Amino acid sequence: MVNGGRAGAGRQYAGSILISFDIDGTLECGDPPGPIALEAMRQAKARGYVVGSGSDRVRSDQQRLWDIHKIDVDFVGGKHHLDEVRNQFEATRYVHIGDTDVDRYYAEAAGFEFMHVEDLDGISDALAGTEFFDWLG
Numbered sequence: 471m472v473n474g475g476r477a478g479a480g481r482q483y484a485g486s487i488l489i490s491f492d493i494d495g496t497l498e499c500g501d502p503p504g505p506i507a508l509e510a511m512r513q514a515k516a517r518g519y520v521v522g523s524g525s526d527r528v529r530s531d532q533q534r535l536w537d538i539h540k541i542d543v544d545f546v547g548g549k550h551h552l553d554e555v556r557n558q559f560e561a562t563r564y565v566h567i568g569d570t571d572v573d574r575y576y577a578e579a580a581g582f583e584f585m586h587v588e589d590l591d592g593i594s595d596a597l598a599g600t601e602f603f604d605w606l607g
């Protein structure tokens with residue numbers, strides 16, 4: 471986990487794709503649970519994506535979740551502050567995945583592409599597989 475630890479260290483990971491995951495209603499560990507398996511996050515990490523959460527939960531709560539699930543996220547952000555995440559990392563694409571219009575609003579306001587979990591319904595079984603990553607490129 472690098473949030474805070476890398477603050478001020480400059481923009482990282484040039485050339486990567488950055489994915490911000492909303493939690494509640496989006497990830498299987500959310501409240502309510504969403505359709506995206508944590509395995510998708512793990513695979514994204516393994517494939518070299520910059521991965522983190524952009525939730526309206528407080529950051530300590532988000533970090534506790536990743537500690538429990540042993541996912542070494544690159545950032546823990548606020549959904550309303552995705553611009554801070556964008557400033558922290560140099561990436562070729564910035565993607566936020568969420569389940570509400572609020573997600574869409576703040577994602578697009580911060581220059582992120584927005585992906586609604588409902589758009590993934592047909593491929594939810596494959597979220598940890600290639601279709602998800604084919605979409606991301």
Ligand SMILES: [Mg+2]
Pocket residue numbers: 492493494495496568569570
């Ligand atoms: Mg949500």
